[in-house]
Amino acid sequence: MTYAIAAAGTGGHVYPAIAVADALLEGGVARNQILFVGGSRLAATAVPAAGYDYLEVEIRGLRRSLSLDNLTLPSVVWRASKRIETELRHRSVTAAIGFGGYISVPTAWAARRVGADYYVHEQNAVPGVANRLVSRRAKASFIAFPEAADQLRRSQLVGNPLRSALAHYNRDQLRPAALEHYGLAGDRPILGVLGGSLGAKVLNEATGRVADALDQEEVAIVHLTGHAHYESVSAVAAGSAQQWKVLPFEDHMEHFYAVSDVVLSRAGALTVSELAATGTPAVMVPYAAGAAGHQAANAAHLAEAGGAELVAEDQIDRVPVLLQQLIADTERRNKMAKAAASVGKPDAAQVIARSLLDAIGPA
Structure with a gap:
């Protein structure tokens, strides 16, 4: 058959x-x-x-x-x-x-x-x-x-x-190799950013504001930009004092999630499902121009469970402050991680x- x-x-x-x-x-x-x-x-x-x-x-x-x-x-x-x-x-x-x-x-x-x-x-x-x-x-x-x-x-x-x-994901087992993969020491919280191609400029700008607002020892950043935004984000990162790793694409997303203590992303269906399956706390900004509001509906599922914070694109100014709060609050991130994993499949x-x-x- x-x-x-x-x-x-x-x-x-x-x-x-x-x-x-x-x-x-x-x-x-x-x-x-x-x-x-x-x-x-x-x-x-x-x-x-x-x-x-x-x-x-x-x-x-x-x-x-x-x-x-x-x-x-x-x-x-x-x-x-x-x-x-x-x-x-x-x-x-x-x-x-x-x-x-x-x-x-x-x-x-x-x-x-x-x-x-x-x-x-x-x-x-x-x-x-x-x-x-x-x-x-x-x-x-x-x-x-x-x-x-x-x-x-x-x-x-x-x-x-x-x-x-990702289906057989174990963060604790993967994290040492993930840190080595990105050349990070793991001595501070790590912000993962999924830029991609769908209007990622607003996410890139928000990430830059977070980098500017925090001291060097407070955060490291792993930023997947998509090919279209790689050069522009790399230029900004090169002028920053932060540990800011910029890549156009990641073939092994298990490394990205294992290294990320909190993620900033859009709300594509696979992204939402991967965040839940890996129990990764997130701040999600649904793509406002998406057909029929798909991304907002996808993100709402994870946000209602307590695994993510949902921010409308016209409220993007909230994102830097929200990320700073999450980066500084380990207990809150842990609660969000458990909530995200509870709806993961x-x-x-x-x-x-x-x-x-x-x-x-x-x-």
Whole structure:
């Protein structure tokens, strides 16, 4: 029996899908019995790099602005669906799971025509349009946040699938190696900053204000900027008296969380899930321009549990003072860490894989 996994677009769709594929391998499925389906963006390089077969199809999403391109979308989706159907038949696929985004619709249609069971995974608290559509006929909808349950059929709360190093995370064991990884002594609290690409300028500026306000012995900073902001943040850090480590990207996020005593970040679905799974206190500033308020809804889940402080972007001036308070208050950070861990679901990939295996069986 063969499994198809549909994932395209950003890492928020692609990396959870790869985590589930890895869990299927652990469950006894042969690698050549797992087929990924996606477009030409991140998945086209990340999936083959992870060692899985990949079917690239021409597909795009609905443009939110008025555009003549939207008139051709039905034919694009239909052609993609027919190509996917051909491959699913050839491989005798018996189960398919989609991780949202524009690739989900043609894959769900193809799965239905070949008689394969179709499953959904939704990463956000507010489900996307594609998942809401295909969940109507899905055998099950796996969700990361309880708020999504009302909008998806046959929902099961499992969390977001995380890479193995985070699913089996142990901060105490990892911290010595993490400190060495960043060249830090661990003799003061460490602020981790997840800048990324989504309007990270406001987070970068807030970090600079924290660095300016605190004495050198009070804090160290590990700052993941994303490639777009690496040079500008590096220049600021070079002129600071603080221990301020700046990196464009981190392949081993377990090091970042193990070294961070508190994190400043946006509120993407995977970030929220990783903070909870690793029990890391955070100050979160949801991306104000995000579709349908996804990030604010994601962050609210962790904030309500007591694991994070939530700050609206138009109140960004609160962030430096809030971070200074948390950096100085070990007891408060420890309480937040326990609260975050209480809602963490680090085994989501294994739960989904077991559900597929129980329903379909090993390949």
